[in-house]
Amino acid sequence: MKDITKKYTNDEITIVWKPSVCIHSTICWRGSNGLSDVFNPSEKPWIKPEGANTNRIIEQINQCPSGALSFYYNNEQENQI
Numbered sequence: 001m002k003d004i005t006k007k008y009t010n011d012e013i014t015i016v017w018k019p020s021v022c023i024h025s026t027i028c029w030r031g032s033n034g035l036s037d038v039f040n041p042s043e044k045p046w047i048k049p050e051g052a053n054t055n056r057i058i059e060q061i062n063q064c065p066s067g068a069l070s071f072y073y074n075n076e077q078e079n080q081i
């Protein structure tokens with residue numbers, strides 16, 4: 001499987017998503033704990049970093065069980081991911 005990495009940036013962080021790692025748990029977007037304003041697989045692009053504030057996005061990324069979602073601060077080096 002190809003090791004594709006997708007990135008989505010707001011003015012503070014860059015959300016990194018690795019589709020080959022995603023196990024489609026739906027945790028990031030489904031239900032009351034999901035963040036469908038940012039993570040919505042029925043839309044393109046499916047991640048919209050402008051849909052919530054940065055802290056809320058980070059909170060959601062940290063719940064991803066597979067590690068498919070990660071992030072780095074735009075003012076830091078990318079090698080943190």
Ligand code: SF4
Nearest residue numbers: 022023025026028064
């Ligand atoms: S929470 Fe992580 S593993 Fe689950 S669908 Fe979202 S990106 Fe994929």
